[in-house]
Amino acid sequence: MNIVHKIAAAARHGLWGFALALATASSAAAVESQELLKHASAGRDWPAGGGTFSEQRFSPLEQINQGNVGELGLAWSLELPDVWNVSSTPVAVDGVIYMAVGYTVLYAVDGHSGRILWTYDAGTDPLKMRMGWGIRGIAYWEGRVYAGVQDGRLIALDAATGELAWEVMTTEPGDNRYITGAPRVFNGKVLIGHGGADYGRVRGYVTAYDAATGQQLWRWWTVPGNPADGFENPAMEMAAKTWTGEWWKSGGGGTVWHAMTYDPDFNRVYLGTGNGSPWNQKLRSPGGGDNLFLSSVVALDADTGEYVWHYQTNPGETWDYNSSMDMVLADVQLDGTARKLLMHAPKNGFFYVIDRQDGKLLSAGKIAKVTWASHVDLTTGRPVELPGVRYPDGESIIYPGPAGAHNWQPMAYSPDTGLMYIPTREMAGYYDDRGITQENWSPTGLMPVGVKLFFDDIPRSAATTYLQAWNPVTQRRAWKFDTPGGTNGGVLVTRGGLVFQGRSDGDFSAIDADTGALRWRSPMGVGTQAAPITYEVDGVQYVSILAGWAGSPMLMGSLSAQSGWVGRAYPRRLLTYRIGGKASLPPSPAPLATVTPLAAPDFQVDAEAAERGKLVYATKCMLCHGAAAVAGGYAPDLRASPLPLQAAAFDGVVRDGAMLARGMPPFPEFGDAELNDLRHYIRQRAEYEPGLIERGRFYGHMLWVMFKMKLMAWGLLG
Template identity: 70%
Template sequence: MQDSGWRYRGGLALITAAMLITAVQAATPPAEHARFADDNDGRDWAAWGRSFSEQRYSPLDQINRDSVDRLGLAWSLDFDDVWNVSSQPLAVDGVIYTAVGYSRIYAIDARSGTVLWQYDPKVESRKMRMAWGSRGLAYWEGKIYAGVQDGRLFALDAKSGERLWETQTTEPGDNRYITGAPRVFNGKVIIGHGGADFGHVRGYVTTYDANTGEQLWRWWVVPGNPADGFENAAMEMAAKTWTGNWWEFGGGGTVWNAMTYDPEYNRIYLGTGNGSPWNHKLRSPEGGDNLFLCSVVALDADTGEYLWHYQTTPGETWDFNSTMDMVLADVRLDGEDRKVLMHAPKNGFFYVLDREDGALISAEKIDKVTWAERVDLDTGRPVEVPGARYESGEALIWPGSGGTHNWHPMAYSPDTGLVYIPARHMPGYYNDEGRTPQNWQMKPGDVLGLAGFYDDIPKNAGSTSLLAWNPLMQTEAWRNPTPGATAGGVIVTRGGLVFQGRADGDFVATDAATGEEVWRAFMGVGTQAPPMTFEVDGVQYVSILAGWGGATALLGSLSAQHGWVGRQYPRRLLTFALDGNATLPPSPPPIDKVEPIDDADFIIDPVKAEQGKHLYSTCVICHGTAAVAGGYAPDLRASPVALSPEAFKAIVQGGALESRGMPRFDEYTDAELEALRHYIRERARHQPSVWDQIKQAWDFIVLLIKMQWAKYS
């Protein structure tokens, strides 16, 4: 098979320097362009990454190392009946805009916390099952842009909240959904989608007119059926790196998070997602790099024409997305000024690329990585470790599918020259249980092409840290342990501070140069949302959404250890300023341990419980692995609803609690509902024995021995 290479393809992207200069000069940017192109004006936080560079660096310094001890709560706003607050708010001209839950938009006076207006797009019920929520908004020329879980993109008037236009970016009934923030540039708004982990999906991004919603161009990430022809030369090239009938599974490659606009080259960089199914040998049986999965792809911002790509994980088979943020910077490297793109995808390496042509400058591990020894700088390709592709049927890999760095954004400070990364240290277990291209079919319950995971995830299964990384030296500057296995996104300021919300409920400021913690405040609940900072009337504010939900909830005891289990915990927006003296509203203390309830007369049928275990896979995102809840949704082991067949049916099948975020599953039969109840009762009574714990430890040791034997044999 032809490999993907690591430099752009000259035949497809032969663009001379003169042509680039002419193209950039010919495009007269609109007046709004300056708001996002100027990294030195910190009054607003008007985009997901604050500016086009997505450095998440603020030039404000009123709050600094010396004054931060005066930082206090200025005001707070609690949201009722909202299950997820993972978004980073925007602040424009004294108004905060934020998306909570299923893209419910609030406009809030930044000085007082008074709600000015709100808009609810009323997401379609079936799409509520992908319970990630909105991660961010976009602003452009008096309009707020947001994507919706059910695939819609809409624009609102920023002053009134009136809907100006709306368009459906996906096909009705498909597996696609939107959680990421749109990006706006040159009067255009671009959006991708998720869904490659839930069934047949072929990824794409679409660009629309920011004023009217008219579609301008669409770029597919992976090739479709060759018999149907290719949309462009890039797809024809990519098809040479796939084998088998990959299009029958969709292929994946969704752009669900990272997109960065480069005004100097008038390009949009895409961070692309994993394959569908995950298992490479099933989707591409004879090998191949599978372009453009897990790549950074540069497109012409006006036309969507392919320019260059760099693939971080060729032929990926571990869910190693490259959909993590891409930061643009001008640096001095080896005595030369370079325009670079910095990227820390899931796979555990930190990459520095030349923005002009995509050439790899450097790549190094930022944490434990066992799937590859290194990245070869001559070829740009990872040097893989034998056995990492679970060729023998199973493998334990660092990092796991959660990645060393996930969507929680990192930040770059031009003052310190460091990148600040919310890093995760957690392995992943992969086992395809004898699946082959001949005997496997993609179907509900077996979408990934891997063995299902049904056991609880213990609280010590993973850890996190705040990592300060020198991107030019490719070395660690400092690292601070953070609570749990989910670390909140970060920002950095000219005041020399890194701000981060944490899983234990603390909002923390750290000295950007030394790593010393210099300030903390309790939020009343944990968070994974990134903060932001802005200025109004000469006062610098810092705001953050606090609330425990999203993907954190599915990790069982790993998430539940923080105690934020159930709807009683707040979802709130907190805003801080120097000498702020507001009182934090009360919130319940975290739960030490969930106590299951049971009906002693209920006789568990093992056959029904086993059937229910597999049906429960649709419940994991909200109610947690092995029915151990770790977030907003109730722990079903302790819920009286599961004891009543009538109440259980009314809620699960009938949608009685849709208004509170519990979607309707009307496709379940009464027999399937009964099987689910048997599984929940089995989990409520489950008590790991000493023998279970010994066996798990022994299985783990045997797996490690197998891994080492495969590596050196």
Template identity: 70%
Template sequence: MGRTGSAARLGRTILASTMILGAAQAVLADPALRDDGANWPAFGRGFDEQRYSPLNQIDKRTIGRLGLAWSLELNDVWNVSTQPVAVDGVLYFAAGFSVIHAVNAVTGELLWKYDPKVRGRKMRMAWGSRGMTYYDGKVYAGTQDGRLFALDAKTGALVWETLTTEADDNRYITGAPRAFNGKIIIGHGGADFGHVRGYVTAYDANTGAQLWRWYVVPGNPADGFENAAMAMAAKTWTGEWWKYGGGGTVWNAITYDPEFNRVYLGTGNGSPWNHKLRSPGGGDNLFLCSVVALDADTGEYVWHYQTTPGESWDYNSSMDMVLATIAIDGAPRKVILHAPKNGFFYVIDRETGKLISAEKIGKVTWAERIDLATGRPVEIRGARYENGEALIWPGSGGVHNWHPMAYSPDTGLTYIPVREMAGYYNDEGRDPKTWQMTPNDVLGLRGFFDDIPKTAGTSALLAWNPVTQKAAWRVPTPGATNGGVLVTRGGLVFQGQADGRFIARDADTGAELWSYDMGVGTQAPPATYAVDGRQYVTILAGWAGAPMLLGSLSAQHGWVGRAYPRRVLTFALDGHAQLPPSPPPSTTVEKVDDPSFIVDPALAERGKHVYKDCVICHGTAVVAGGYAPDLRASHVPLSASAFAAIVRDGALENRGMPAFPELSDQDLEALRHYIRERARYEPSFAAQLGALWNYLRLLVKMQLARWGLI
């Protein structure tokens, strides 16, 4: 049986290698992408974004010898969600607010560091940098205040810099730029924070000169359309969508295809999320939540496939798009493998954009299936919260989020970090005829202010066969958020987990073969590379970014507060370095209080709405889940003057706490009352029973809607 399985795997490897030869030759034209896999120069390693390494020095037989080669503490940055890149013995990564580090990949010695000095309002976006890229002797990264810059890879000197957004708009950059054919392409985020019309821009890699820009959604028809694609898209919108921006940001996924000389964009959600407000007369709202193919030289539209027409749940398609050649009906087919938020796994013909297959990879209640004849989802009645409110799977976090998946041509499997977590949607009191987007109502939905319990979500690592559209194996992972993955020719899948362990699994079975305690959880994806014939694996660890905002769901891992490290860990066979000690995880919150402080319920209610700008870092319902301190345990809110100095005047900006100069004395006082109210909150049995009743009520309501009874 073992010999037969090995022979079959060898046959798949030979077939896959033959089928992708043309693509490999085009990719390897870039000297940084040698066929020996020594370098990891971009977010997905190669143009195909497979996150597959041909290195096999570390394999199933030798994995037991894997040990820490070196580590580097990052005490001056707060977010380390980034994908590292490695070229010719140098490791590069963007930590915190896109602070670029160059490190000797063998010793961990810091070679140089460049701080783009992000300041002001954009510091409030706590996602941090997810990645960067190396190309032709330079490293490229974006910043949260919308800049794209190039540095000399040897010295860290600034080569050029350009503002890709508009000054003081709601756009920001957290994703990794991509490089191809002498160009750098970048998108942006921001559709969840106000008026934003999404676009991508291509720049000259040597000079930073803009070459072309492509908008994702149409603007005001009275201003004319930039191209025929925008005129076509406008026919799928109704009302005055341009007043709200429309959304469609390309904040993460961009894939270059050298075989067709195309760029594929994974486009974002609508702005506002609520379709009834954004486009009150209906319509698919192109090119939201789509895979869009553009000519790489000109930026002209080629084709599109929309995963979620008329989206209304934040089901963006900004998740990675992997290029592969797989056997469909016995013949090789060039495809895109795509697992967006909405819970389906799509196989798309990348020459034509035609859907080949689509199946659910997790719990999905908004749609029954994807109709392969039309390519459209068969939606379940009630999913668009047309009955006032709805509990939907997945929620806005998706079944698969930005944490990248990997594809192995050896096993033929795609390895996906997945989660199951519901979303609550309610547009009560919002009439399309009168609704206006305001800072307190950007999404067009009723706000959700309650803590998220640790039982609200689960996660897993899923091995999915894109040919059969079935799971090969699935293993649970801790909590509801875990890191991206890579897979190697050594038959290993590497992933960092929320519980602080770095895991290597058997790519065939999912069995855990090796683990290492990093001293803190992570969501960062790892990289592997080789220097002088020795294979290394690197991952950044530190609990910050998106996991911080999920309240008790995030806090369950015990990494709350600045006491926990942010660090780089690099492993190799027979490594014997010692990791510096760090505090053990703790789920205990030592709340502080002043008995003389009398909470005014009206002020606390007002403070609940002011607090919306604090949620990303300090957690929903003032339950911190990551690097930022838990305000219920902080003495600062007990002092009006200290609170104002930090929150409004920016006394701790150098530690990552942005200033909020627009807050009035009344706003600050309301915040203090809300924090005190939350610090004293203890859920009663009646409150817990009421929450359970509301949950069950929503489930029954959704089931009745599916049956057509309401």
């Protein structure tokens, strides 16, 4: 029972009981919330995105187990027709599910029946909607729900009523920062970071606020600013020695857009920092250097925000290998000694085991195909990079690519099995900065990341995915379970010996945590990336998951489109299961095998206009409408749309925001010429069919770049 319910119960016993309850409410609530987030009431609650402070995503509940999971059925479902992205992890406290979807629309839902208790729409700034991602999680503390808003606000709502308690702007007006990650709460504080390093000039930071009032308590910058302005703290002065050139003019990057973990054993917070701004180190820090604190795990004092230690996964990061993936805390026996560990699987394909006390790297192993480094030197803690990976001649093809071997979809750790369960992707990355120089590049231009953007469709065969069980002690894989498509959801593991995961093909599955065998699956009516949660109400264990295909899969063209969830016809829903559940899944359209481009023989494509439009599209439109205009998710496939055929209607939607209510943000900065170029590019893509010779040239070029890198690795090419 949370403190709000306790005060209400005390009030029923008279004024004295009510007064006494109020007098002790603040301290009692703080202790209760701290304990709740440490232990999650033995599994009855799921009060944080990672379950507890440890972020293990492990539940001690075992009512649903390997023996009876075949009896698992739908208990209830909730349709969410007015939101586009549900790639979010809910929380559950005292039988109530709290969740944020789309551009931060919050719901409180009865966890037993699925009845909506309240909703709150944060009303995101339309210009920030164009970042496309949507919110990925929320936090709970002392009877309040906390959420970031994509336009940079942090809000606190009364958990009982949904009324706004306070809000604060965490970013600066007009900057490129935005929020998609979940806040973290601890010690009466709420911590939030931001994204934006891929969109232009951004310098990363995290900020701690008073959870009761919203007053700013401390801020820690992740990369140094202009030395002429002085440094905020000794850590920034230290970091500045690892940068060269005038890095502050491009921002630097290092945004903490997702991963933050609180450690009650040391009263520290750990930050997983992002890539550089721009990605390309030749432009960002032309003389090289480690560029602290990019792509790092950084430990800060939780009360003051003072630097304690760091470990950098990619010194001199230049591939979008951010370390913004979840960090899991656990006490594990290593060589007969109990160690307090931090375990981390960032984009770069390695699994890191770090001592939380001092930040020392204990081991690192490859969890997927990795060709950018041979290994990590445990003496220095540094990766041993292979020749050619920094695209010295302008091109490199390496594994993994910027999508990462493990991305933000969370992994889970079971203290019962000692295994980490990791949603994994194997996909190469092609980096090309030919023709991009310090003189012609700008952080506010059409190639803000400093390498050429995706101009080609991403084929269905470009990636494989699987769920794997990884042993962090031996740095060996225990088992592997192949999954469909190029992206799949985060996971949950339980004492019942099950790993739950939503998949791109629309199935919700339960995998044997010991063997990797499929134990159960059930259709959701749509694919998902969201991670499931589990909780208990009146002695009954439930498992809930948000289902809906949007977010990062929209970016990947045919790789994402193969799952078949292209367009707005497919549902967004919250599904909740229990043993013996008998509810029926609401109907939804069958997956769409292919999208047929609209024929328009009267539209004469201007090749020069289309070439200009290609760059505008890749910079402004691709995130939602897909690589090479091949849609992969919620946003419609523009090749099949009649809108580009009508200049006035196209202008009204793209520039003036005529479809804002349906999630299409306006682009008022576009002039007539850019809008015309976009129309010609979209129609060119609608007419495009690569022939065998063109495909052969493409793959031949890719193979030649990889062969050159092999020659460099063998010392046969300088």
